[in-house]
Amino acid sequence: MKCYICDAAITRENYSYEHIIINAAGGRLKSRDLICKQCNSDFGEKIDNILANQLNFFANQLMIKRERGDAQPIVGKKESTNEEIRFLPDGTIIPHRPKYEETAENNHVNISMMVRDNAELKKMAASLARKHPQLKEEDIINAAVHRESYIDGYTTFNLNVGGPEVFRAVCKCAVNYFKYKKGDTKYIKPLISYIKGTEDKDIVWMHYKDNLYDLNDDECFHMLHLRGNPTERVLYCYVDYFNTYKYIILLNDSYDGDEIGSTYCFDVLNSKVIEKEFSADYNRATLLDFFINKDVQPFERVQQCFNHTMAISQRRQRENHIGKIIEEGLNNAWGKSKYPNGTIITKEMVDEAVDEIMKKMEPFILHQLKNKN
Known part of the structure; x- marks a missing residue:
């Protein structure tokens, strides 16, 4: 096998697994026969990372499982206060940055600080003790109070769709799929300079057309649809991330190869391949007219797609949080230090567990009712 980018032979020393749909979006379809390790690294830094940043919002909010690492935190702003907050991929929300404030009052200095975890607490306490020798680091740590609360009101985010680097990364995704399906390299060779960024081509654009496939309210998936039509002399690919970011790529407008019709659909919620039919089949005139x-x-249309995906993410976040509440309540009530393994569960233990769960469930229910109203 040869790297279709640089033509280097792919060997045991220079092979790498190329994710056809990037790992950052939860993609699992991959091959070691597409591009060499060096090209994989180069494009990962130059274009794939930019695409990953655009898709990370949904990977985070849907709590997508990736093959490597977790989705990155996303930063939003509370609309009421303009305060920046960070959303972790497990649904936890924390301040974006620690806070520290000193105010003078008569002969006293009032110190207020807020940190996000124990590591930051220790670091800030050590710094504070150095600045004010009369304070002891241990006393500062012991005086800290752990608080949990729900965020009310709206949070705003900045989201982008497309752009030159993203279009190139999407084109690489389409070419990867074509090569994965054993397509002849000669039909995509003219695209290499475009993917590298050394030549501009008008071959990738956002594509929001009706009735391309069936989508249920509880579904969220990635889709690739590759079509090679020698009669119409066109080779194109439709690329869809999270049913929200949708693109059409004209791979070749002089195609005379084999007939191709291949659709790949990956359920991102359950990490499995599913069957979906792509209902459109574009002729040459229609395809060229898109550009x-x-x-x-x-x-x-983007807003409609966004609303669909966000409704699913909110359900998943809610279910995940309820699961955490139940788990924490059971741990508080039945921790190993209190009841060793093998303890027979009694009515009193059940009542104790219910009480612990409801202590945490009540604020959540009130928060849900408040935001619903």
Whole structure:
């Protein structure tokens, strides 16, 4: 096998697994026969990372499981206070940065600080003890109070769709899939300079058309649809991330190879391949028209897709949080230090567990009712 980017032979020394749908979005389809280790690294830094940053919002909010690492935290702003807050991929919300404030009052200095974890507490306490020798680091740590609360009101985020580097990364995804399906390299060779960024081509655009596939309210998936039509002399690929970021890629407008019709669909919620039919089959005129008369303001359609995916993420976040509440309540009531393994569960123990769970469940229910109203 040869790297289709640089033509180097792929060997035991230079092979790498190329994710056809990037790992950052939870993609699992991959191959070691596409590009060499060096090209994989180069494109990962130059274009794949930018695509990953755009897709990370949904990977985070949907709590997507990746093959390597976790989704990155995302930062938003509370609309009421403009305060920055950080959303972790497990649903936890913390301040984006620690806070420290000193105010003078008569002959006293009032110190207020807020940290996000024990490591930051120790670091800030040590710094504070050095600055004020009369304070002891241990006393500062012992005086700290752990608080949990729910965030009310709206949070705003900045999201981007597309852009030159993202279009190139999406094109690479489509080419990867074509090569994965054993397509002849000669049909995608003219795209290499575009993927590298040394030549501009008008071959990738956002694509929000009706009825491309069936989508249920509880579904969220990635989709690749590759079509090679020698009669129409076109080779194209549809790439869809999270049913929200959707692109059409014209891979070749002089295609005379084998007939191709291949659809790959990956359920990101359950990490499994599913069967979905891509219902459109574009002729040459229709396909070329997508790039001549571009839909340059697909904002309403993007918003509809976004709402679908966010409704799913909110359900998953809610279910995950309820699971955490129950687990913490049971641990508080039945921790190993209190009841060793083998203890027979009594009615009193059940009542104790219910009480512990409801202590945490009540604020959550009140928060849900408040935001619903």
